[in-house]
Amino acid sequence: MERIAVLLPCYNEEQTIGKVIDDFKSELPHATIYVYDNNSSDRTSEVAESHGAVVRKEWRQGKGNVVRSMFREIEADIYVMADGDDTYPPEYVHDLIQPIRDKKANMTIGDRLSNGTYYDENKRQFHGFGNRLVKGLINRLYKSDITDIMTGYRAFDQLFVKSMPVMSSGFAIETEMSIHSLDKKFLIKEVPIDYRDRPEGSESKLNTFSDGIKVLRMIFTLFKEYKPFLFFSLWSLLSIVLGFAVGIPVITEFINTGFVSKVPSAILATGFMILGVLIFACGLILDVMTATYRKQYELELNHLYDRIRRNENEQG
Structure with a gap:
């Protein structure tokens, strides 16, 4: 039973x-x-x-x-x-x-x-x-x-x-x-x-x-x-968008005058872009680690499934 x-x-x-x-x-x-x-x-x-x-x-x-x-x-x-x-x-x-x-x-x-x-x-x-x-x-x-x-x-x-x-x-x-x-x-x-x-x-x-x-x-x-690539990609995208928002006026000024007077904005935009790239790289690395964990989990699940079936056969 x-x-x-x-x-x-x-x-x-x-x-x-x-x-x-x-x-x-x-x-x-x-x-x-x-x-x-x-x-x-x-x-x-x-x-x-x-x-x-x-x-x-x-x-x-x-x-x-x-x-x-x-x-x-x-x-x-x-x-x-x-x-x-x-x-x-x-x-x-x-x-x-x-x-x-x-x-x-x-x-x-x-x-x-x-x-x-x-x-x-x-x-x-x-x-x-x-x-x-x-x-x-x-x-x-x-x-x-x-x-x-x-x-x-x-x-x-x-x-x-x-x-x-x-x-x-x-x-x-x-x-x-x-x-x-x-x-x-x-x-x-x-x-x-x-x-x-x-x-x-x-x-x-x-x-x-x-x-x-x-x-x-x-x-x-x-x-x-569970979804590190998507998670960190969204944060990376946000950082890059902020970098563009801060940096576009700096780039426009440089194209028009050949000079950069908004040095703090240029540094901030560069920081946002670098941060975005680093976050994206972290997402890639963690996604590979998560995929490896999923494979290991499936193998452990197979072992557990076999044990459960053996116990059912013994009880039957």
């Missing part, structure tokens, strides 16, 4: 975690449900244990830290990740895991936006705008068409989980997983789901502005690391 692990990162979800566990047990009676308590100050752990979940602690604060420990410690064939706040309907879990079973996806995404329920249910201002902004940036950078980049309802196969280097510590983890899967060409499939807002009395841990800035910073960092 395939091993299914339901992963529930939690921080102060005493009010909802029991229902979430029971609902997932009803849908997946043979799955093991893991609740990772991220320093809750309420009775989240006690409630989760009383409902039959495997409860573990993650002392480093932040959802990214929880997901890192989950991926590292739990062994399964199929992983389902959701939140403990009862916003993701468990009845859609079968639609999420079926493409994983059929080997048609390494990661499935619970798309909250296509059905329109997210915008009807979510009462937090600017969250819809933030989702559209992040989605537009990533889809433009990677020429993709993912509808819901930041959803927390996902399913994974073992290959993805054991090869995912989790670098973020907080709520940028969903964005990081989306960018990583696009960059490393994992198979992705979106599954439209309904979304429901938190029940009354349950408070969101998200801060629209501070967490939004962290997500944008994560996109900026991963853009630099």
Whole structure:
């Protein structure tokens, strides 16, 4: 029988975690449900244990830290990740895991936006705008068409989980997983789901502005690391354009008079041009290094894939 692990990162979800566990047990009676308590100050752990979940602690604060420990410690064939706040309907879990079973996806995404329920249910201002902004940036950078980049309802196969280097510590983890899967060409499939807002009395841990800035910073960092040639080419182009803007009056003056009276402008323009060339050269070097890393990653992925297949054959 395939091993299914339901992963529930939690921080102060005493009010909802029991229902979430029971609902997932009803849908997946043979799955093991893991609740990772991220320093809750309420009775989240006690409630989760009383409902039959495997409860573990993650002392480093932040959802990214929880997901890192989950991926590292739990062994399964199929992983389902959701939140403990009862916003993701468990009845859609079968639609999420079926493409994983059929080997048609390494990661499935619970798309909250296509059905329109997210915008009807979510009462937090600017969250819809933030989702559209992040989605537009990533889809433009990677020429993709993912509808819901930041959803927390996902399913994974073992290959993805054991090869995912989790670098973020907080709520940028969903964005990081989306960018990583696009960059490393994992198979992705979106599954439209309904979304429901938190029940009354349950408070969101998200801060629209501070967490939004962290997500944008994560996109900026991963853009630099995954696409260094494009990243540094843009900065190089900016520097060269500034060099021309400052230097054209100097050149025009020299052509007309044979003299250069704007010496500081000439020095500044020269500095901008040199800086632009150096930035472009850095982009070229880093692009070669990134290509080498991708090749090494693919080889390591092949070794991991072979190990997973051997384990499946032994279990079969």
